[in-house]
Amino acid sequence: MEHRLSLNDVEWKEFFIGGNEGIFEIESTSSGIDKNKLNHEGGKVPYITRSDINNGINMFISDNQNLKYNQDDGNVITIGLDTQTVFYQQNGFYTGQNIQVLSCETLSKEVAMFIIPLLKIQMQKFNWGGNGATLTRLKRTRILLPIDKYDNPSWQFMENYIKQEQKDIAQKVIDYYEQKIIETGFDLVGLEDVEWKSFYFDEIFRKIQRGKRLKKADHIDGKTPYVSSTSLNNGVDGFIGNEDKVRKFEGNLTLANSGSVGSCFYQDYEYIASDHVTSLTLENADKYIYLFMSTIIKRLEDKYSFNREINDKRIRREKIILPIDKFGKPNWDYMSKFMQKIEAEKLDKALEYIYIYIYKLAISEELKLPLFEEKEWKEFWLEGLVEINSGKDIYARERIDGKTPYVTATASNNGVGYFVDNTNKTLEEKCISVNRNGSVGFSFYHPYKALYGNDTRKLRPRVENKWVSLFLSKSISNQKEKYGYGYKMGTGRLKRQKVMLPISETGKVDYTYMKKYMQIQEIKKQYKIINYYKNLIEELSSF
The missing domain is CATH 3.90.220.20 (DNA methylase specificity domains)
Structure with missing residues (x-):
């Protein structure tokens, strides 16, 4: 190691x-x-x-x-x-x-x-x-x-130690944002929202088996693909006619254990596997599920290198994050539909990662959206868009250190001032906060369960959607300049606050536009972050 x-x-x-x-x-x-x-x-x-x-x-x-x-x-x-x-x-x-x-x-x-x-x-x-x-x-x-x-x-030790830690942190950031971009992409292509869960390989695959060693000198010319550890040509390293002392597979995945470690391909034909690849077989999976799985598994390329092979034990205990159904099991139908949607959109199937699929899709969708200056906008009373509730103070002497976000009137950290173990009637998730005091007018969206202090107002959107709420929160924050310590944003003023929002042809709030616009911006930002940290890892790997 x-x-x-x-x-x-x-x-x-x-x-x-x-x-x-x-x-x-x-x-x-x-x-x-x-x-x-x-x-x-x-x-x-x-x-x-x-x-x-x-x-x-x-x-x-x-x-x-x-x-x-x-x-x-x-x-x-x-x-x-x-x-x-x-x-x-x-x-x-x-x-x-x-x-x-x-x-x-x-x-x-x-x-x-x-x-x-x-x-x-x-x-x-x-x-x-x-x-x-x-x-x-x-x-x-x-x-x-x-x-x-x-x-x-020891300056060299200090430098090498920090580079080592930076690589670890960078990989965690990449893993996080790859997962977020996938989740956003699922929604963008029109599929329902799902939860995600981590699984070990040996929990998912019915059969995990390494190929068999076959010396180059023993190869017999033939027509059967010979899959080895190359990252090219779908892993196919040649065509042979050997029948004895070989292992044949069909309609599953191959994962390179050495060489181009982590390279993963779907093989929809009969093939012979070398001992440098492991065959991964699912139970009753179609090609779209395998294509989905292969793009997720390819993330292992960033984790392993030529001097760190994946042995049989390590493969079985590798983890993969997958969408799940209501029973907590992998949602195979969901994965299949996603990849079918990708194929239906006629995107480049040679792209290595799902997040690249999704980025291309986001750019494609962005070109279809009207520009802000071309879109028609209209003022709306805030009370018609949200239900407004008062917060409740948890004074310093009452606060118990914990893990629940307590939203105060700060302009930083998404409005979270403390993490507490207290609870009260304001505890709720998927709400928007607006500062009525302190940093007046700042607004934040809270997808997690949080408590709200009395210097904030808790807004419960009448249309519950993460991206719509993010759009609305930004629109509210745009009004903050008119408020100050002498002109606070109380409940009454907040109800009669107007916000400009895009509208549809019928003159109603265009929630579809708001949602899709925010999804696209989020995917673009996540894609940029992922590539930044991938480049950082490449630079740090030189030491």
């Missing part, structure tokens, strides 16, 4: 952060730039402050103005001492806000990601009181770092 780096693999040693013996050169900047005079029109250069959000970036400014300080080149760590904020700045930036800039020749993005959590731990001892943050205290602060055989910081 591939060796995983562990924090226990290396020895650790304390180092000063700065000073003559420190690992960083520290440059201290001071305030002096009037932010109101900064030109940020069309700006692309970050302006760093002591903010604890957005990587410390307060705004983006143009780089052609005469500032007191030169632009920093980047590849440094910035620290706001009095706010205990620590961030890595990869690109050039400006700052004039009492920021400490830490640099060293061996710093890279991955090394910075390793060191920053260690710096943050030490920064916690700085506060606004008698033990306040100063440059001198920062320089004399020590952090523990892994060391090499010469007792120097």
